[in-house]
Amino acid sequence: MRRLAALALGLILCGSAAQAAEPVLHVTGGDLAGDRLPDNSYVFHAVPFAAPPVGASRWRAPQDVVPWSGVRHAADSAPACLQIDYGWQTDMAAKSSEDCLYLEIRTPDLRPQKPLPVMVYIHGGANRAGGGSVTVMAGFASKGVIIVSLQYRLGVFGFLSHPALSREQGGASGNYALMDQIKALEWVRDNIAQFGGDPGNVTIFGQSAGAEDVGMLLTAPAARGLFQKAIEESGPPQFGLPSRTLAQNEAMGVDLAKFYTGAAPDSDAALADLRRVPARQLQYAGDRLPVPIPDDGFIWLQAVVDGKVLPQSPQDAFRKGEQAKVPLIIGTIAQELGLFGGPSAVQSEIVRQFGAHADEAMRFYGVTATTQPSADPLYGDVAMQLSTDLMMRCPSDWTAQRQMQAGAPVWAYQLDVNNGEGPPHHSSDLAFVMNPQPADKTDAQWPRLLDDWTQFAKTGNPNGAGLPDWPSFGTNGRYIEFSTSGPQVRDQMRAPVCQWRDTP
Numbered sequence: 001m002r003r004l005a006a007l008a009l010g011l012i013l014c015g016s017a018a019q020a021a022e023p024v025l026h027v028t029g030g031d032l033a034g035d036r037l038p039d040n041s042y043v044f045h046a047v048p049f050a051a052p053p054v055g056a057s058r059w060r061a062p063q064d065v066v067p068w069s070g071v072r073h074a075a076d077s078a079p080a081c082l083q084i085d086y087g088w089q090t091d092m093a094a095k096s097s098e099d100c101l102y103l104e105i106r107t108p109d110l111r112p113q114k115p116l117p118v119m120v121y122i123h124g125g126a127n128r129a130g131g132g133s134v135t136v137m138a139g140f141a142s143k144g145v146i147i148v149s150l151q152y153r154l155g156v157f158g159f160l161s162h163p164a165l166s167r168e169q170g171g172a173s174g175n176y177a178l179m180d181q182i183k184a185l186e187w188v189r190d191n192i193a194q195f196g197g198d199p200g201n202v203t204i205f206g207q208s209a210g211a212e213d214v215g216m217l218l219t220a221p222a223a224r225g226l227f228q229k230a231i232e233e234s235g236p237p238q239f240g241l242p243s244r245t246l247a248q249n250e251a252m253g254v255d256l257a258k259f260y261t262g263a264a265p266d267s268d269a270a271l272a273d274l275r276r277v278p279a280r281q282l283q284y285a286g287d288r289l290p291v292p293i294p295d296d297g298f299i300w301l302q303a304v305v306d307g308k309v310l311p312q313s314p315q316d317a318f319r320k321g322e323q324a325k326v327p328l329i330i331g332t333i334a335q336e337l338g339l340f341g342g343p344s345a346v347q348s349e350i351v352r353q354f355g356a357h358a359d360e361a362m363r364f365y366g367v368t369a370t371t372q373p374s375a376d377p378l379y380g381d382v383a384m385q386l387s388t389d390l391m392m393r394c395p396s397d398w399t400a401q402r403q404m405q406a407g408a409p410v411w412a413y414q415l416d417v418n419n420g421e422g423p424p425h426h427s428s429d430l431a432f433v434m435n436p437q438p439a440d441k442t443d444a445q446w447p448r449l450l451d452d453w454t455q456f457a458k459t460g461n462p463n464g465a466g467l468p469d470w471p472s473f474g475t476n477g478r479y480i481e482f483s484t485s486g487p488q489v490r491d492q493m494r495a496p497v498c499q500w501r502d503t504p
Contacts, residue, residue, distance in 0.1 A: 077102075082098045122213050160253050327408055
């Protein structure tokens with residue numbers, strides 16, 4: 001994603017190297033060994049949840065795990081899914097691979113008196129970068145929760161459609177990344193009890209593109225029943241973007257084929273040629289495809305209504321009340337991602353986005369034909385305010401309203417505290433979600449998001465003993481503002497601009 005902040009987690013690891021591999025569990029595919037850590041939790045790396053999606057399996061739904069013989073043990077994480085280098089994940093990109101459908105699992109107790117709640121993390125990275133390693137070494141196990149991180153195909157491998165693929169696959173293609181996520185959740189359902197987990201108490205959560213994917217899983221029929229709670233951090237279901245139709249996505253596949261085939265680019269022969277192209281070449285070419293939105297950095301963030309995984313846009317599903325009606329936490333950062341086109345694009349974007357309310361929006365933002373106000377110390381300059389409102393705050397508020405109207409409890413938030421890296425920005429939340437509050441920090445300095453998230457995973461409600469009072473969203477649109485003065489309860493996030501737009 002253009003201007004995507006580095007997703008360094010700054011995790012607190014659990015000390016010295018793992019001890020001898022133990023124990024051995026039987027899971028789908030065969031026997032699996034993990035490592036006992038110094039805190040007596042157990043970690044399992046590079047656990048396959050599907051067959052490698054390579055060769056003839058490129059651009060097909062994930063296939064069942066290939067059984068293995070003997071005991072499988074991995075001391076290290078699997079490579080991330082294939083991606084090119086965007087500057088913030090150079091090492092990850094260099095080691096990435098098309099063979100990448102693996103889980104990481106860490107459990108605090110293999111034989112608990114009562115099955116443990118499970119949290120499944122979906123990483124961010126604009127759906128074209130990022131990976132699932134490191135997360136399990138964060139603070140979740142210390143809170144009595146099993147943490148699972150999954151990987152999913154990225155970029156052209158995760159989201160491309162093509163007419164020949166649609167013919168081959170019953171009239172739909174694309175959304176292989178979402179199929180991977182669903183396949184991983186099915187693996188969790190079938191196997192997590194072996195790790196001490198409760199398959200009936202699964203919370204999916206993600207940040208940025210991972211949060212958007214959580215929102216899409218809420219509307220995907222095949223994901224129904226695979227999770228019981230959801231958390232979206234800085235990534236509403238459509239990022240404020242229009243959905244892409246299957247025909248539009250197929251056209252992108254035809255454009256890709258033109259680079260690599262002498263056959264008709266929409267033919268079966270062209271698809272066969274594409275399946276033989278070296279993977280890294282395809283991933284580079286994917287970033288050069290024409291895309292029907294202004295900012296091509298968001299090429300893989302448009303929801304693709306393929307008619308199968310997503311029978312309708314997430315927007316329509318939420319509008320009709322046809323999403324999964326599970327408890328939801330959803331929120332944003334005070335400053336998220338900058339406006340495509342920068343300050344010079346502010347006026348035209350206000351006119352385009354607010355239509356009949358454009359004059360009112362101009363006054364709200366303090367914009368005139370010749371001037372823009374000084375930057376707000378919390379929300380940033382007008383370009384940042386507008387972009388964050390359009391992509392994050394208003395879509396998150398809209399989603400919270402629709403989830404609440406569907407009968408599910410919702411808790412909304414805005415994070416105003418930085419993590420030591422300048423103003424609060426996209427991904428500032430990760431340090432607080434992944435790590436316990438240090439002993440020398442207050443709630444104003446270090447919001448206890450890890451405690452809120454794990455309490456929610458345990459009970460379906462982020463409130464608990466010793467935690468800040470967090471009212472549910474309700475008809476007043478209440479949310480908690482994690483501010484530098486401590487947690488504050490507010491109403492009507494970013495009113496009135498969010499009420500001038502009926503959009504996700």
